[in-house]
Structure formats: structure tokens, C-alpha cells
């Protein structure tokens with residue numbers, strides 16, 4: 101947010117009737133090819149059953165599932181992790197290893213959550229130990245020795261990333277001094293790097309987005325610059341219901357310059373609040389993440405065994421929402437949100453083109469130009485109202501610079517996190533007249549959760 105402030109002020113000062121209209125417009129620039137679609141947002145944290153093959157393959161493959169993240173959190177006692185002894189560690193390790201194998205089956209990357217394997221998954225008690233308590237690193241060093249040995253003996257290195265600690269800026273996951281966290285980062289980074297030069301070491305996985313007034317960020321970045329322990333991907337979370345990706349990345353970019361740090365890939369390995377995990381919110385997040393080329397993993401708001409099931413609220417099954425829920429039952433079906441990710445992966449082919457969100461940041465678009473059609477996916481951030489979409493440079497896809505354009509609309513309804521939705525709604529074709537090489541049309545958002553896709557043939 102910080103980096104965007106000067107821009108927002110300039111827009112207010114320069115407000116004119118035309119620019120006021122811009123506040124409700126998301127723009128697609130068909131002439132701005134931004135590269136091949138890799139469906140960067142098709143990941144989720146946990147959500148994979150510990151029983152192999154429980155969710156049928158097509159649910160993973162049709163959304164182009166490409167990033168997993170787990171570490172055995174919340175498995176039932178006795179499985180509370182290293183801090184309760186080796187046998188409880190082994191229960192968590194088995195869960196994480198199973199999830200790793202499922203991810204690799206689909207060639208997805210796997211981010212190992214070693215704070216969960218340690219036992220700091222949020223269910224630990226208030227006197228639970230943290231690495232380096234009272235300056236004693238023995239338990240952490242022994243833990244890493246055990247972890248490294250188990251990963252090697254299970255040949256679980258390909259496609260592996262390690263988030264060195266999850267959300268240490270929340271006492272929920274790190275109830276010890278910040279300086280101790282930073283020492284832990286430095287020790288752990290160098291040990292794992294020496295062991296596995298090709299495994300990605302990622303972080304800081306803060307709950308708070310980059311912000312030059314946040315001393316978790318400034319102290320971390322300043323330390324890694326001096327300690328030669330720069331993460332291979334900059335990771336943070338976007339689950340507060342505020343902020344946006346250009347603002348957050350702008351703030352990070354400014355701090356990278358301050359601390360003379362290199363630009364690295366981004367990974368938002370928990371994104372979206374639970375209410376945002378509906379078609380409109382997902383389309384909004386996809387647009388935001390794709391714009392800054394960030395990998396994204398859906399946050400997971402379920403707990404207990406459901407944390408280890410339901411693909412981060414993309415699929416459901418009978419009794420998933422009541423007390424007859426069974427962790428091992430089958431009968432999976434897709435929900436409405438799933439349909440967005442399936443369309444994003446299977447249908448939005450060709451090349452991506454640049455888009456910009458409405459300046460109120462409430463409507464966003466992600467667009468591709470395929471051999472057959474232009475496809476524009478759009479969603480609001482859980483609100484209602486009327487916005488518009490402007491599509492510029494129609495001649496760049498072989499269309500005349502004026503005339504009429506038939507646009508096909510799909511509606512992606514929600515139905516709720518647990519409801520079966522098997523197809524989007526075909527809302528038919530409408531003809532729009534246009535001139536000036538640009539077409540503009542309204543989006544009437546009468547509910548907070550439906551996403552839309554607009555398609556038209558290239559020339």
C-alpha cells in the first residue's frame with residue numbers, strides 16, 4: 101500500500117469526469133503480450149488427504165495444480181511434532197511425506213513447513229519451546245539432522261522448497277523474540293544450503309505484507325543482506341482482506357533497493373480470506389498474482405482432518421459440512437470456485453496480455469489471447485456494484501478498429517464452499533458496437549461471489 105500512495109494522491113488531484121469514469125474500469129491491453137500462461141495461482145496449502153489417491157487425479161490435473169505446502173500440522177495425537185519427541189515427529193513426517201508424494205505425482209512443487217514438523221502449528225501450548233531458546237540450539241540442530249536424514253532416505257528432494265518458518269510475525273507460530281527468529285533463519289539457511297544446494301529456501305513467509313514501517317521486514321531484509329542468506333523466493337501472505345499485489349510488490353521493491361538485495365521470484369504461499377474463496381474473489385486474486393508474476397497458493401481455512409482434505413475448499417463430498425464428515429470418505433465433487441480454476445487452466449491458453457485493475461481496486465481482470473478466442477476472466481473483491489471493462493488494441497488480434505463485436509459471457513456462480521457446481525452458466529452472446537480500436541462494456545455485479553468470463557473470436 102505504501103508505495104501506491106503518491107499515485108493515488110495524483111489521481112485525486114487530477115480528477116476529471118473522464119478519470120472518474122476510469123475509477124470503475126478495468127482495462128485489458130491486447131497488444132501487450134506478457135508471456136505464456138503458467139496458471140501461477142493454481143496452488144493450495146494442505147488440502148491433500150494423507151491417504152494416497154483418495155481424491156481422483158482429474159481434480160488436480162484439470163486445475164493445473166502446481167504448488168503444494170504442508171508439514172503434518174494438526175494430525176491427531178499422538179502426532180504433535182518434534183517438541184513432543186521422536187515418535188510424535190514421525191507421525192507428522194509421514195503425513196508430510198505422503199502429501200509430498202501426491203504433489204510430485206502431478207509434478208507440483210512442494211513447500212515443506214518445518215515449523216509444523218517441529219510442532220509450532222498453532223496448537224502448541226504457551227510454554228512450548230522454540231529453536232534457540234535461552235541461546236541453546238541443540239534441539240533445533242538435532243531436529244534438522246533428523247529431518248535432513250529422513251528426506252534423503254525417502255528421496256524427497258526433487259521439486260522441494262523449504263519455508264524456513266511460517267508467519268513468525270504472529271505469536272501464534274513464533275512466541276519468542278524477533279532477534280531469535282533472525283538467528284534461526286541465518287543458522288538454518290546456511291545449514292540447508294550446504295546440504296542441498298538446489299532445494300529452494302524461501303521466506304520470510306510473514307503474515308504481514310512488505311512495508312518499510314514494519315520492523316519484521318526491515319530487520320529481516322537487512323540481516324539477510326549481511327548474512328548472505330537471501331531467500332530463493334520472497335514469500336509472504338495476503339490473507340488480511342486488504343492490500344493488493346502491486347502495492348505490496350512496490351513496497352518490497354523499494355526495500356530491496358534500500359538493502360541492495362536482488363530481485364527474486366515471488367510466492368504468495370497463502371492468499372485470500374475464506375469469504376474471498378469464491379469465484380469472484382478467486383478471479384480477482386488470479387488477476388492480481390498474474391500481473392506481478394507471483395506464484396500463489398490458496399490459504400486454507402479448514403482445520404483438523406478437513407485441513408488435510410478438500411483441496412483448500414475447491415472440492416467437497418457428502419457430509420463434508422456436518423458432523424458425519426469422514427476424512428477417508430470419497431464421493432468428491434467440484435464446487436463453484438473450482439470451475440474458475442478449471443477454466444483458468446484448461447481454457448485460458450495462448451498468451452497472457454497486460455491488464456490493469458479498476459482504480460478502486462474492486463474489479464480485476466486476467467486475459468489471454470488464444471488461437472481461437474480472447475478470454476477475459478473477471479471478478480470483484482466481494483462487493484456489489486457496476487464496473488466496466490475496456491479492451492484496447494483490438495487490431496492486434498486481427499479485428500477491425502471499429503464495428504460490432506459479439507461477446508460470449510460465462511457466469512461462475514459460487515453455491516458456497518461445500519456445494520456441487522459442475523459447469524459455469526452459459527449467459528449467451530451479446531453484440532457491442534465499438535470504435536477507436538477499443539470496446540467497453542459494463543459488468544453488473546449484483547451478488548458478491550459470481551465471477552464472469554467474456555470471450556470473443558480473434559480476427
Ligand SMILES: *[C@@H]1O[C@H](CO)[C@@H](O)[C@H](O)[C@H]1NC(C)=O
Pocket residue numbers: 183184219224225226227228229
Ligand atoms: C507444553 O508443551 C511442551 C512440549 O511442547 C510439553 O513438554 C509441556 O509438558 C507442555 N505443558 C503443558 C502444561 O501441557
Ligand SMILES: *[C@@H]1O[C@H](CO)[C@@H](O)[C@H](O)[C@H]1NC(C)=O
Pocket residue numbers: 282283284286287290326327328329
Ligand atoms: C549467518 O547467521 C548465522 C546466525 O547468526 C551465523 O551462524 C552464520 O555464521 C552467518 N553466516 C554468514 C555467512 O554471515
Ligand SMILES: *[C@@H]1O[C@H](CO)[C@@H](O)[C@H](O)[C@H]1NC(C)=O
Pocket residue numbers: 443446447510524
Ligand atoms: C474449456 O475447455 C474444455 C477442454 O477443451 C472444454 O471441454 C470446455 O467446454 C471449455 N469450457 C468453456 C467454459 O469454454
Ligand SMILES: *[C@@H]1O[C@H](CO)[C@@H](O)[C@H](O)[C@H]1NC(C)=O
Pocket residue numbers: 129132134391453454455456
Ligand atoms: C504490460 O502489462 C504488464 C503487466 O500488467 C505491465 O507491467 C506493463 O507495464 C505493460 N506494458 C505496457 C507497455 O503497457
